[in-house]
Amino acid sequence: MTLDLYRQGQLAPSREWVNLNPEERRRRAVAAVAGKDVATLLDLLEAHHVRTHGHVSKETLRKYRLGGRTWLEYAQSHAVKVLHPEVEHADLWVRELEASGKSPASVGVLLAGARALYSALRWAKATTDHPFTDVKPRKDKRRPWDKRQPYPEGDVGKLLAAAPVEMRVLLRLGGIAGLRASEITGLKWGDVDLEGGTLTVRNGKGGKTRRVLLSSSLVADLRELGPQKEEVAVIGRTPEAARGRLRTLCKQQGIPYLGLHALRHTAGTRLVRAGFQLQDVAEHLGHSDVQTARTYGKWADDRLKEHLRGL
Template structure:
């Protein structure tokens, strides 16, 4: 079997084996260089992605699957950009990286590549509509594009680094003005509709403060109803123990009884969970913010109840107390109350 054929067979493996499953396929230096050059020439997303995962798993600190998903999206955006502008992946011009970032900020780079007709010269619209991106989103996509060039240099396919001195523009919106939490009344409305699985999803976010990937990845074995705690692997593969609220314990107990033998309590993908929550919000007239906004609700409610920022950071799994300061901003209504009396 040729190296390309072996790669193709590996990429077809189900279920997903993790980034290390690709590493051994890229260990032979000359094959690695040859296959990387071919994949770059053909803009072969899957092969380039397997190269990035192989390099990431061997030569960087292990990241979460969420990190890898963002890297993949950044790689896809870069492929769209280079295809539209006829940029050679292995020999981009010095300012192509900066132009990529500026176009992301302006909303000129869609996530999807054009269809086959467009690639062969016929006119067609991109598969997805682009929109201006925040500084944080641009940084996410830039990280994925940078990861590609680290992998290509590892493969000795290029010495290019088009993003070496590229900087993302400053975010003009304060952190606390973005992705606000759901008001407590909205959380209560969400809990009055849907089945037990839906209520568990809401409570895992709004009470336990879990991230979207943590919600869908929570396993039955990670929940201990007797002690009232659950274990979750968060950012950077860090394990933390989270205390359960009384209502979350009841909802989890109901779901565990309804789903005997099922390993994952919620399962699916973060995007699927977001879409389910969005559908419920639309049905009951609650403005949809995001699934992650439920986590913000947990932090804000803890601060309002008088808990310290250290308690909030520990409950939500923040590496720094400074990250929890955003919840104090949302929880502080004293200025509004003062102005109401003027």
């Protein structure tokens, strides 16, 4: 593992944790806990996670930091000893998250961040505790395809008709190209080949790079929007901002907001409905497991629905 990752870009603030001698690292971690210095502890979490996993996307780091922050805020408000919490407190935190209405998937994301925090604290030798080892969110009883609900075609058409060009590009990057939120906002003009009709996703989920074919409608919208200098972001801002813009557009058009990620499910459903094999769908969307694409078939297959309507 090279330390180059810590010497540039967004990771520069974390490099000092790696360069510290073990005793100083421990001292700073313990002092941060004692001083309730959440920002320092989250920097420790980030530095350790990147150190052990290599490249990590901004979105992944954001989620891990959110999980760590949420647990630390709970610990502070409930007088929990952060370095040596009782397992019961870890259980109660998860139950409280569930009671607040968070889905099992959302709770799982926050739990992963809390686990990453304690992995970092153990690396710093500030504790030896594993408070979240046996803590699990409530089992999700929803069927896999119910968690990947796409936007109906009519709703997508209505959104496109009402959207300015930049928003149309966002809608089509998600609903046709199948990009994730962080991939949409991280896309640069230098990664778009309008003549070849492709774009390159860099540092996607798991740090992977993939090439994605573009539709003629997306190429047309991209031409209208740009192109600009290679280093300029096509959409830019943050995934949260992109979600907010889509939420606002849905509200304006009277369309239920299903989330930005639901556009990706729309893309997958369209491909399955068009007759493409699951392997093709998985490659287009960047799934590591072809079985993940299988759930789109449940939304794409309308034969049973049409049959029952006729009875």
